[in-house]
Amino acid sequence: MNQNNKAQLGGGVFLVSPVGAFQQFTPEELSDDAKAIGQAARDFVEGEILPNDSAIDKLNIELSKKLIRMAGETGLLSLEIPEEFEGMDLDKLTGLLVLEEVGRQASFSVTYGAHTGIGTLPIVYFGTLEQKAAYLPKLASGEWIAAYALTEAGAGSDAMNSKTVATLDGDYWVLNGSKMWITNAGLADVFVVFAKVDGKKFSAFIVEKTDSGFSLGTEEIKLGIKGSSTCALAFENCRIPKDRLLGRIGFGHRIAFGILAIGRFKLGAGCNGVAKEVIKFTLKYASERVQFGKSINNMGLIRQKLSDIAMRIYVAECINYRTVGYINDQMHNIPWTEESAASRKMEVMEEFQIEASLMKVWDSEALGAIADDSVQVFGGYGFSSEYPPEKIYRDNRINRLFEGTNEINRMIIAGQIFKKCGNETLKLRKDTDDLPTIGKGCMAWASHAIELAKRQFQYSTATALEVVGQKLIENQEASARVADMAMEIYAMESAVIRASKMKTASHRRSDFACNMANVFVNETVGKIRNNAYILLAEVLEDEGLGNAIKELAAFDGCVPISSAKLRDKTAVELIEKGAYPIEQF
């Protein structure tokens, strides 16, 4: 594999580059320092959070505050806060490890994520020195808790339709309006609130819970994450000092969407933390439950599910470290002391929007499938609230809804791809020259299959763009097919590159990784092919469609392999270990 070319790395470029054209960070390369922080997070979660699982789920505001303060004492709230404001300013890869650990308790994970992520980061990135000095040390210690208030009753996905208004009155901003669904509302001391200056210029403000004219609604009664606080907020002539404007007037969209993009990859990491918990109790149950005179973990279709759960965890891990590796590489070396640091860091996030959105969509949907498989392995007991899958099934559902619904994220992925094709940052090819051939090595078959899938993606997307142009985004079904193809190509490639690296390094679990990567590619290339064919049918008809289908067929030719044999091998290893077997520390 060619591991050079780093200079050309940009968002979406994987779609038009050969498999392995760019360096990919994998969890096997985590530093000892990162692992030590991961271990501290694990100790904290196992010592303080998991033993309080049911108390947390009863929504106990005082307990949540106490646990956040304890997380602060352990240093877990200050990972991304600059050092001069009592933070650690660690790289984002270390943060992934922590989020995975914290993710093991869904409600606490949402509380933690809203505080350290969307609540605190707007001040880290966009605050003035005075705002940073006033808030960040308190947020780093957990003395204060943060929340992020964007959504309104009539402005959910369409966040810019905000009706909350800010008007300048002498030395004060006066806010009027309301917000919906605000995580941490019942705990928070400080809220990042989005409102339109004079009803026009979308902007961000810092509101404190004691500000006059500010009030909280009652707690929402939710399907899941019942231990996280979610309320509406009301602003009735809420007066805040003039210097609580965050960033510039009219700059709110950059703050809102930039921070949400960061939130997206954080959410993905949290999902995989839950998934690693699910696989443990599902493997245990499958080994203990006896039917037809033997443990159900002997049944082929149960082994298939166990193996699929592990495969999804593996693939999510590959996607996560690859994506955050790209972002970290370009973001972490921009020092906070540089005047334009925040905007340069945001530019990196904007560049990798495709990858951040696909990580959110892939991981949240993978966890949905994992939770579903776990219920199925438990049979009727999986439907009972006395067994763990029921709670996971409910808790995980939110992940497809917040940080931008998965529909919105699919549209972001497709929109970015179309834009990059329009300005020729991504040059799609339709020719049938240089058809890929199979090389040598444990991942040769899979790499070949992915190369063909990339050409199917390029042919069908280029054709659709030629026929419809940038208006293709208005056909949401067709656009979602483009997004899904991109997402699955990225997922397959990430899985294959990591397995290759593990094989080269003779990692003790490299065969396990190669088997899972091969099964995943085997099960996924057909989806790309199907989406490519249907995409053509969305934009062409009659003879034009017939000709295009013939041309697209040039990129068929991936001969399937047996999934069952490979899955069975992974199931044996899983059952022996009783957990996801690739450990990071």
Ligand SMILES: Cc1cc2nc3c(=O)[nH]c(=O)nc-3n(C[C@H](O)[C@H](O)[C@H](O)COP(=O)(O)OP(=O)(O)OC[C@H]3O[C@@H](n4cnc5c(N)ncnc54)[C@H](O)[C@@H]3O)c2cc1C
């Ligand atoms: C438990 C919980 C916690 C939350 N925490 C926070 C928080 O801390 N801060 C905050 O600001 N918000 C928060 N939210 C709000 C959350 O981000 C929104 O619910 C989400 O953005 C969707 O908005 P909506 O609920 O108004 O749905 P809508 O926007 O009304 O969407 C309804 C459906 O239509 C689809 N849809 C909408 N527009 C399009 C489109 N253009 N194309 C295709 N499909 C579309 C959506 O995907 C969805 O399926 C939270 C929500 C929940 C449930």
